[in-house]
Amino acid sequence: MSIPPSPPFDLAAERATLGAILLERDAIVVVASFLTPAHFYLERHAQIFQAMLTCYQRREPPDLTTVAAELRRQEQLELVGGMSAIGELAAEVPTAVHIEYYARIIERTAVGRALIEAAGQIAGLGYDDSRPIEDRLDAAAQHIYQLAAKRQIGQDFVALSQIVSEYFDTIQDTADEGDLLGLGTGYPDLDIISQGMKPGELVVLAARPGVGKTAMALCIARYVALRGHRVGIFSMEMDRELLAQRLVAMELGLATPHALRLLRRGDQTAINALARVSELPIHIDHTPSLNVMAIRDRARRLSSERRIDLWIVDYLQLAQGPSERDDEVRRITAVSQGLTSLARELRTPVLALSQLSRAVEGRAEHIPMLSDLRGSGSIEQDASQVWFIYRDELYNRQTEYPGMAEIHVAKHRNGETGMATLRFDRATTQFRSLSSRQISSVR
CATH class of the missing domain: 1.10.860.10 (DNAb Helicase; Chain A)
Known part of the structure; x- marks a missing residue:
């Protein structure tokens, strides 16, 4: 023996x-x-x-x-x-x-x-x-x-010369974004306020269910990908084929069911749109309820194979923390901190979608506030930027602004807060920028 x-x-x-x-x-x-x-x-x-x-x-x-x-x-x-x-x-x-x-x-x-x-x-x-x-x-x-996770791997002091060199490389990487400091969203009014999604930032996009978080994230992903940047999406709520369907519908400018019917018929325009979508540098992981450490590990592996310029997590409350015994607050705190660490480690912006609490529904004024972030105050603390989607038509049938969506930049650690007005096309689930004349009429 x-x-x-x-x-x-x-x-x-x-x-x-x-x-x-x-x-x-x-x-x-x-x-x-x-x-x-x-x-x-x-x-x-x-x-x-x-x-x-x-x-x-x-x-x-x-x-x-x-x-x-x-x-x-x-x-x-x-x-x-x-x-x-x-x-x-x-x-x-x-x-x-x-x-x-x-x-x-x-x-x-x-x-x-x-x-x-x-x-x-x-x-x-x-x-x-x-x-x-x-x-x-x-x-x-x-x-x-x-x-x-127990082994704290960090970086000691770095010479300012190296920091400046890396900063210059970042500027060069986003040179096609004009005056922005990070990746643009495709919505000029929002980009003016946010100055883009910057490397190392956790950007939280939050709204109540059904308002359009995933739709807006996909619009941003498509815009970023069309400009030659690679996007990684952790979709814990929606199947990857459904995301692909939405992207094809966006490409055609049609409602998803209509686009699907055209594809089934073998319509050449729809087939061409499908081919263009297939060439977008977007990578999707649709594993449900991923552990935050698994998210970081998979992100590291993909980043080691090819540079990823934007990570999207849909959505934050569905991710699991390190311990199965944690309550919701501790779990979401761990996830929020883990995504912040991921952004800093990979020097890449992370756009994390988040649910809002029901408190929004109980107020006379339904515009979201930072205190409405569901599950943990650490989301507000960890995020460099927090964006809220508000659509008045969902609360007021007599609204003067049907189809309008307000994007409220409620927190901006390195800049100004403010509001951008977009149009939401319900049929195609797309957010679109408004013309200057439309914006004036809304305001």
Whole structure:
């Protein structure tokens, strides 16, 4: 019978790291950003490092005296071996110069142990034939996503010269957008207010059900794609074939049922429109209820194959958080923060659609407010821009402005707020810009 190999660990590296911190008070600064007590294999080493971090966070030098005092306060000094054990750690290390090298060994072995644990859980899923295969695959993926999320991978300080170079590249990429700082939407009035959808921004487009969130997102996606930019869409509500049907109908300028009838008849104009739509650089994932970590992972994979200039998520409240036990507020907070991180990591705008709460319906004034964002105040906090769609005809049958839609830019972190007026064509589910004469008559 073979003996299973022991999990990876390096006690010498753990002792060297702890000793270096005791020897040189500033050594902890080098490792505090990535090393955690959970990375240590030996429990007493983890307790000592936690005491060091506590001292560091109190702006006390984590030396022999302060660390021992903190362990004594936590009633752990004797558990780690007393003052003599801590003194031995400091005596073993001649210099603190190599602390990051040893700390990275600790991190690497901890990740190895976590991978082994995750592999065991995934193996268990393989044997559990009582669950649907889709559930098991999602659970297996979630184990890996959670492991990746625990490892904080960031970027240290960057020289201003590099930042300026990247900024110039961004300007060049959007040179065809005129004076805009980001991608245009195809609606000049809205673009003047928003200055475009900028790299690294989370832009939230919100409305009540049936107002036209998906329709407007598709109009924007089509406009961006027609200008040669690539678009990635996570459609958790609508099937990808239905999205394709809508795009063909937009191309023909017809209602979707009419466009579908023409295609079935083999109408050449409709077939040509279908061919043009097929060439649009748009990629669609229609997996329902995707985990936010799965969204980020799939976005990274597609971005590694080809540059994506705009991500669209339809819609935010349908995405799942990292934990199945989270309530709605925590889940939506995790999703909102995850999409913000995705935008910043890939340096790409993310247009996330969002539902509004029923509070809109209960007011005399039905124009949405930031407090109407459903599920969590973190959406308002995380978003760089928040746009609301308001159509008066949905609340007022006697409206003076049938077919009109107001796009309210209610939040704009780096610019002005305001309102753009568009026309909504219900038959083709398209939003269209108004002429200057039409805008004047509305206002």
